[in-house]
Amino acid sequence: MRIRITKNIQYGNVCDVSVRSSKNQAEVSFSASPQGGPESLWFCFRITAINKIKRIKIVLKHPYNMLMGGCELSNILPVIRKDKGNWQRIERNYEFLALPDGRYEISWILNNPGKINEISLCYPYGAPEIETLVKESKGYWKKDTIGVSTENRPMIRLSNDYSFPDSKKPGIYIVARQHSGETPGSLVLDGFLRYLSEIRNEESIVWAVPLVNIDGIEKGYYGxxxxxxxxxxxxxxxxxxxxxxxxxxxxxxxxERCTPILGIDFHAPGGAQGDGIYFFLQKEKSAFMNKERSLINIIEKKIGKTYMAKQCAVVAQYRERWNGLTFSQYCRKYINIPGLCVEIPYAFCGKNLLTQKKYQEIGKKIACAIIETLK
Ligand SMILES: [Zn+2]
Structure with missing residues (x-):
């Protein structure tokens, strides 16, 4: 039996691959590649089974070196696509394997694999999905290139209205995928933007850069x-x-074309964080703290407690590698508006499994909550 592994697919990321196979079963072990960065998490690759087999055991090596957020590893549940069908969560048959020297691996079984099987940390999301979103908005979202990335890829910005200088309409500016592998942020933003086009919202000027780190996205970097x-x-x-x-x-x-009222930045947390959705608050005191807390409360009520983390507004406690300003700090300091930074888990909010549809619903609820506050 022959099994082929490749990362030469869209957003591909895999390394340190080994394959063992018997008559009916194959075992594919792999690592997520850090791609030159200090952290690793994102993976996405293809397993081609030349002959029909019953199952493939997929073994993730070195999870202890990945940015998991110090949480229960069974909170990870990759997605799988067989023979170019739809992406779905892999079956929940997680296993933990302790190695004698203290290392460990985790695995899942893919039953009845197709000929072509693609496996990814979470649902992939990139330029084709933005294209679909724009098309399905029937003219509501306009797509423009506002510049190029470090490696010359077009940077896309969506807008519901170019507006005009000195317009008094409230404005919201949104970014996602500053960390290129954090697709849950995109999946929720997708629902957010679709909601605004469904209700044909014209009361606010909303501009969004949905794929900020486009170089990292295209190259399969966690970022x-x-x-x-x-x-x-x-x-x-x-x-x-x-x-x-x-x-x-x-x-x-x-x-210049609106009255700025809010900046929003969509992210995903550590790979195994599965408590629920939460927002980061600024460490230092700011004039916008109360406004941000009140917006988070309104969003929490709209989404419902089952999908929100018990602590849904937290001050970052981890030690940072870089000292520069974040997007939300930039909003507060230079635009004089509150800045929200939201973290959307890769698979679970408590016991609730996140599907593409569920991510979109959450995005719609966040949009609905924010639009209601403008009325
Ligand atoms: Zn992030």
Whole structure:
């Protein structure tokens, strides 16, 4: 029996691969590649089974070196796509294997694999999905290129209205995927943007850069804390990356065409964090703390407690590699508006498994909550 593994697929990331196979079963062991960064988490690759087999055991090596958030590893549940069908969660048959020297591996069984099987940490999301979103909005979302990335890829910005200088309409500016592997942030933003197009919201000026770290996305990088500097620590003035420079100049255009009221930044937390959705609060006191807390409360009520973390507004406690400003700090300091930073888990909110539809529903609820506060 022959099994082929490749990372030469869209958003591909895999390394350190080994394959064992018997008549009916194969075992594929792999690591997530750090791709030159200090952290690893994102993986996405293809297993081609030349002959029909009954099952493939998929073994993740070195999970102790991945950014898991110090949580229960059974909270990870990759997605699988057989023979170009739809992406689905893999069956929940997680196993933990302790090795004699203290290392460990985790695995899942893929029953009845197809000929082509793609496996990914979470549902992939990129430029084709943005294209679909724009098309299905029937003219509501306009798509423009506001500049290029470090490696010359187009940086896309969506807008519901170009508006005009000195417009008094409230404005919201949104970013996602500063950390390129954090697709749950995109899946929720997708629902957020679809909701606004469904209700044909014209009361607010909403501009969004949905794929900020487009180089990392296309190359299958996890992209958290990556060199030369984490995108979400490059928001100082002057900016420390070309991507943030491009977006800052776009924010300047936007803020001339609306009354800025809010910035939102969509992320995903550590790979095994499965308590629920939560927001990061700023460590230092700011004039916007109360406004941000009140918005988070309204969003929490709308989403419902089952999908929110018990502590849904937290001050970051982890030690940071980079000292620069985040997007939300930039919003507060330079645009004079509250900035929300939301973390969406990769698989579970407590016992609730997140599917593409569920992510979209959460996004719709966040949008609905925010639009209601504008009335
Ligand atoms: Zn992030």
């Amino acid at each position: 958290k804390d990556n060199y030369p500097i984490d995108v979400n620590r490059a928001w100082g003035n002057p900016s420390m990356r070309h991507e943030t420079l491009v977006i800052q100049r776009d924010i300047n255009r936007w803020k």
